[in-house]
Amino acid sequence: RAKIKDYLWIPQKHACYDKDPDNRTMDILIHNNLRCMYFGSFSQQMADEFVKYHLMNPEEFWTPMPLPSIAVNDPAFRNIAGNNWSGQPQGLTFQRSIQALENYGHYAELTLIGRKYLKVIGDSLKFTQQFDPFTATINNNLDGYGPSILSSLEFISRLHGIHLTQGKVYWSCLENEYQYDYSQEWNNQLFNLSTKGDRVYCSIDGKEVLTFTKGIRVITDT
Numbered sequence: 001r002a003k004i005k006d007y008l009w010i011p012q013k014h015a016c017y018d019k020d021p022d023n024r025t026m027d028i029l030i031h032n033n034l035r036c037m038y039f040g041s042f043s044q045q046m047a048d049e050f051v052k053y054h055l056m057n058p059e060e061f062w063t064p065m066p067l068p069s070i071a072v073n074d075p076a077f078r079n080i081a082g083n084n085w086s087g088q089p090q091g092l093t094f095q096r097s098i099q100a101l102e103n104y105g106h107y108a109e110l111t112l113i114g115r116k117y118l119k120v121i122g123d124s125l126k127f128t129q130q131f132d133p134f135t136a137t138i139n140n141n142l143d144g145y146g147p148s149i150l151s152s153l154e155f156i157s158r159l160h161g162i163h164l165t166q167g168k169v170y171w172s173c174l175e176n177e178y179q180y181d182y183s184q185e186w187n188n189q190l191f192n193l194s195t196k197g198d199r200v201y202c203s204i205d206g207k208e209v210l211t212f213t214k215g216i217r218v219i220t221d222t
Helices: 002-007 030-037 044-055 091-103 106-123 146-158
Strands: 162-165 169-171 182-185 189-195 200-206 207-213 214-220
Touching: 002 200, 030 044, 091 106, 091 169, 106 146, 106 200, 146 169, 146 182, 162 189, 162 214, 169 182, 169 189, 169 200, 169 207
Parallel strands: none
Antiparallel strands: 162 169, 169 214, 182 189, 189 200, 200 207
């Protein structure tokens, strides 16, 4: 972490930049800053700055389909379909973005990304590797890409279901439009969340443990 900050982080640019074989800074703004957040390599300040100045910038990473591999206003950006990391958003980046943003408490931004992502998946009903950042559509490469499937399951758990991690349970119902039930088995226990009207009912092994109004997330211990 110390070396990343000392060697790659440029404070004036609020991001890390790679080096070439001769230790010269490569002036290309890439998504690997988010990957560093996934591994917990940034300080809180570094993460906050990258999110504020770059991730949420519509001229860079906050495109109609967010999280391009390279900032769309960077001269190195290329909008090439297929297995190509020169520009288009990748299913693997969406998968990593979840833990990356949760590591630093950026739940609001994660919710916005999840809504955009699930809209595209829902419209196409395909799990492709890449997406067009400007049209927010799949690029019709091979269906069934694993990270895109996993990203969908994870985003659904964060927006409409139950997520368990590190002794905590995240009960989420961030949409008001639909009625649904969500169940997850963990540690030989069945966790369930169901909606009725504007209320959300949460239970463990059939015993109700809490209820709340739609549109929020509640965090408890196990």
